[in-house]
Amino acid sequence: DAGVIQSPRHEVTEMGQEVTLRCKPISGHNSLFWYRQTMMRGLELLIYFNNNVPIDDSGMPEDRFSAKMPNASFSTLKIQPSEPRDSAVYFCASSHTDSGELFFGEGSRLTVL
Amino acid sequence: QKEVEQNSGPLSVPEGAIASLNCTYSDRGSQSFFWYRQYSGKSPELIMFIYSNGDKEDGRFTAQLNKASQYVSLLIRDSQPSDSATYLCAVNGPGANSKLTFGKGITLSVRP
Numbered sequence: 001d002a003g004v005i006q007s008p009r010h011e012v013t014e015m016g017q018e019v020t021l022r023c024k025p026i027s028g029h030n031s032l033f034w035y036r037q038t039m040m041r042g043l044e045l046l047i048y049f050n051n052n053v054p055i056d057d058s059g060m061p062e063d064r065f066s067a068k069m070p071n072a073s074f075s076t077l078k079i080q081p082s083e084p085r086d087s088a089v090y091f092c093a094s095s096h097t098d099s100g101e102l103f104f105g106e107g108s109r110l111t112v113l
Numbered sequence: 114q115k116e117v118e119q120n121s122g123p124l125s126v127p128e129g130a131i132a133s134l135n136c137t138y139s140d141r142g143s144q145s146f147f148w149y150r151q152y153s154g155k156s157p158e159l160i161m162f163i164y165s166n167g168d169k170e171d172g173r174f175t176a177q178l179n180k181a182s183q184y185v186s187l188l189i190r191d192s193q194p195s196d197s198a199t200y201l202c203a204v205n206g207p208g209a210n211s212k213l214t215f216g217k218g219i220t221l222s223v224r225p
Contacts, residue, residue: 033213042217043157043201056212091156100147100205100213104156 002026004105006092012111018080021108024073025094033102034067034077035091043091049075050097082112116140117204122219132189134219136202139183145205146178146185151218152198161187192223 005024013019025032033048047057049069057067064083069075079086089109093102116139126132134148145164149157163169163176163185175188185204189196202216 035215043215045212045214048212100145100162100203101159102149102157102213104158107156 004092004094004103006090006105006108008108009106010109010111012113013082014113015083016081017112018078019082019086019110019112021077021090021092021110023075023077023092023105025075025092026103027073029094029096029103030072031095031097031099032069032075033093033095034075035093035104036088037091037107038088046077079110082110084112086110087112117202117214117216119200119202119216119219123222124219125222125224126192127224128192128194130192130223132192132196132221132223134187134189134200134202134221135184136186136216137184138202138204138214140204140206141180141183143183143204143206146176147203147205147213148174148176148185148187149201149203149215150198151201157201189221192221194223194225197221197223 007022031050034046035043037043046059047067052069067077089107091104091107093104095102118137148161150160151157161176163178166178166180169176173190177186199218199220201218203213205213
């Protein structure tokens with residue numbers, strides 16, 4: 001079975017540019033999560049969706065960040081405009097509702113110069 | 114605001130020893146507790162979960178939960194170099210749509 005698929009794996013961009021990260025969750029999972037991981041702050045939840053509906057976006061740092069889930073098999077996280085402090089590994093994860101067993105994608109490593 | 118705290122580490126143990134990883138949490142209403150392992154450059158993967166007070170064993174791994182003291186620990190017996198990784202404690206609250214909060218992790222190094 002395919003796991004959570006994220007793209008791109010690596011992204012290097014310049015400050016001010018728009019960045020779009022993509023995620024395909026595991027088929028049948030109805031919860032999707034976007035996390036950001038840095039050495040300083042660890043793994044932080046940005047937003048999560050249940051049945052394609054955003055449930056909690058309190059972790060989204062600011063208005064520059066937005067996330068969508070137009071259907072059960074696709075989600076995007078967009079940063080516009082990007083800043084150097086956004087540099088991190090962004091993980092997408094999926095699970096069955098109310099399960100703590102998250103299945104993570106391989107992550108998207110973002111570097112903003 | 115739920116907080117999950119882990120020993121700052123890193124932790125280094127010789128091969129064959131017992132590694133003890135500890136985690137405390139702030140929300141008394143927390144119901145579910147998880148340990149994830151993350152190898153360098155890889156994504157986290159679930160290795161253990163525990164819901165009730167006491168011990169839960171799975172092979173060389175034992176999770177221990179004490180809700181009164183608000184701590185959860187992970188013991189790794191007969192540590193192997195392949196256990197070298199960062200271990201993340203995660204806590205989930207009660208009710209639907211409760212989100213999982215992760216600690217910052219502790220890095221374990223098992224010396225051959």
